[in-house]
Amino acid sequence: MSQAHSPAVVFAALGDDTRWEILQRVGARAASASALAVELPVTRQAVARHLEVLHAAGLVEKERHGRELRYRAIAAALSAAAAELEQIAAGWDRRLERLRARAEKED
Amino acid sequence: MSQAHSPAVVFAALGDDTRWEILQRVGARAASASALAVELPVTRQAVARHLEVLHAAGLVEKERHGRELRYRAIAAALSAAAAELEQIAAGWDRRLERLRARAEKED
DNA sequence: AGGAAGTGCAACAGAAGTATTGCATGTGGG
DNA sequence: CCCACATGCAATACTTCTGTTGCACTTCCT
Numbered sequence: 001m002s003q004a005h006s007p008a009v010v011f012a013a014l015g016d017d018t019r020w021e022i023l024q025r026v027g028a029r030a031a032s033a034s035a036l037a038v039e040l041p042v043t044r045q046a047v048a049r050h051l052e053v054l055h056a057a058g059l060v061e062k063e064r065h066g067r068e069l070r071y072r073a074i075a076a077a078l079s080a081a082a083a084e085l086e087q088i089a090a091g092w093d094r095r096l097e098r099l100r101a102r103a104e105k106e107d
Numbered sequence: 108m109s110q111a112h113s114p115a116v117v118f119a120a121l122g123d124d125t126r127w128e129i130l131q132r133v134g135a136r137a138a139s140a141s142a143l144a145v146e147l148p149v150t151r152q153a154v155a156r157h158l159e160v161l162h163a164a165g166l167v168e169k170e171r172h173g174r175e176l177r178y179r180a181i182a183a184a185l186s187a188a189a190a191e192l193e194q195i196a197a198g199w200d201r202r203l204e205r206l207r208a209r210a211e212k213e214d
Numbered sequence: 215a216g217g218a219a220g221t222g223c224a225a226c227a228g229a230a231g232t233a234t235t236g237c238a239t240g241t242g243g244g
Numbered sequence: 245c246c247c248a249c250a251t252g253c254a255a256t257a258c259t260t261c262t263g264t265t266g267c268a269c270t271t272c273c274t
Binding site: 006007008009011012013014015016017020024027028029073075076078079081082083084085086088089090091092093095096099 | 113114115116118119120121122123124127131134135136180182183185186188189190191192193195196197198199200202203206
C-alpha cells in the first residue's frame with residue numbers, strides 16, 4: 001500500500017499546469033522524462049523535477065527499463081485523493097443539514 | 108452556478124497547510140478573517156490573503172454581515188473537484204484495462 | 215460625536231518553486 | 245571498445261508565494 005501522503009503535498013503536486021500536462025501523458029502511457037520533454041515546452045531536467053514531485057506525492061510510480069526510467073500514473077492514488085475530498089465535502093453538508101434542522105426547531 | 112475554475116487553480120489552493128486549517132474551520136461554520144486569525148498562528152492579513160485564494164478557486168463564498176465579512180466553504184465545489192479527479196482516475200483505469208486485454212490477445 | 219472593531223490597501227523581506235545551463239555518470243548496441 | 249542515449253547532480257537566475265508591518269477607511273455602538 002502507499003504511504004499516507006499529506007493532503008497538502010498531494011494537492012500541491014496537482015496545483016501546477018505543467019504537472020497536469022505531464023500527469024495526463026503518463027496516465028495515458030508510461031513515459032520517461034526525456035520522452036516527455038520533447039513534446040513539452042520545457043527541458044528534460046524541468047520535467048524530471050516535476051516527476052519527482054508527483055512521485056513524492058505518490059501519484060506516479062517509477063519503472064526502470066534498461067537504461068531508461070519510465071513513469072506511470074497511479075489511478076488508485078488519484079482516486080484516493082478524490083475520496084478524501086468527497087468525504088470532507090460530505091462532512092460539510094451534514095453539518096449544514098444539522099444547522100438547518102436546529103434553525104427550524106427554533107422557529 | 109460557479110465558473111469553470113481550472114484544476115490547477117483549485118488544487119493549488121488546496122496545496123497549503125495553512126489554507127487547509129482555514130478551510131476546515133470555514134467548513135464547520137462561517138467565519139471572518141479576523142475571527143480566524145485569533146486562533147491561527149498568522150496575522151489577519153495573511154488569513155485574508157488565503158481566503159482570497161480560496162475564493163478565487165471557487166471553494167468559499169463571501170457573505171457581508173454588517174461590518175464583518177464572513178466566509179463559508181462551498182461543499183459542492185469540493186465535491187466537483189473530487190468528481191473531476193475520480194473521472195480522470197477512471198479514465199486511466201479503463202486505458203490500462205484495454206492495454207491488458209490487448210496483451211492477452213497477443214499471447 | 216467618538217472610540218472600538220473590522221476591513222482594505224500597499225510596501226517590504228524572506229522562503230520556496232520553476233526553469234535554465236553545464237558537466238558528470240551510467241548503460242546499451244554496433 | 246566506443247559512441248550515442250538516458251539519467252544524475254550542481255549552480256544559478258527569476259518568479260511566485262507567504263507573511264509581516266503600517267496606515268487609511270468604514271461601520272457599529274454607547
